[in-house]
Amino acid sequence: MATTRSIATEIDIAASLEQVWQVLTDWRRYPEWNPFIVGLHGRHEAGARLVATLHPPGGRHTTFRPRLTAFDVQTRLAWRGKLLVPGLLDGAHHFQLEPLDGGGTRLHHGEDFSGILLPLCGDGMLERARQGILQMNQALKRRCEALASQASA
Template identity: 50%
Template sequence: MLHLEHSIDINAPAGRVWAIFTDTAAYPEWNPFMTKLDGELTLGSRLAVTIVPPGGKPNSFRPTVTAVEPGRRLAWLGRLPIPGLVDGAHSFELEPLTPETTRFTQSERFTGLLVPLLGGMLRPAEAGFAAMNSALAARAESGPA
């Protein structure tokens, strides 16, 4: 198993952060890591996601949404065509710290037979989490509340 995680405290209310995070059509305008996210953010739906890890090449995949708690949490499961080789359980969590401050945490837990062999190839995603989280904070903290 491999667990990657990055958190950032954002000077904006959770509702604003959630609204920006779930406006996936705008990702190309601000998101340096997750450059595409198409599909309904509803339980059981399949998404089309493209990520670009810092210094890496674009990677597209089709995860299934496993949890949606509006204003609080979104999670999905991505896997290779054969389950159990490499499965990635990705989670985005918003925690209101004050009425005007939100902690945003992005994490992924990789499991499967190939994870020990591919761990080095998966680790750059953590820098991508940090880049996305910082860009989300910048967008949420600018402009009208």
């Protein structure tokens, strides 16, 4: 029986869908603002292999090579990574953008972990990932809202 653990977050951003998507997919600028995903490189197309460097709060930098599973412009961005081989410890990371009445955007952001090693990971790894996702959400909100404010000035 496969074990699965999920992290699900959402945050409302006072910026247009287009502005949020632009910041979210401008991977080369992640080191400027993103405290969790400090490096992300690869092509913007489903099936592409990415190089992602994460720095979870209280953890070490980790670099892995997930596969981009969704790149639906202004809607969904997702990738799936693994530890060594599929089924040991897998992570499916996702971002979903939802337009809000009044022009804002709701970001749904999370990760689904699975694999035979998951029960051995303990709650610490999942809590660090959750905290990293929450920190990234806040940083994305700040960046998008600052850019939206500049654009309307």
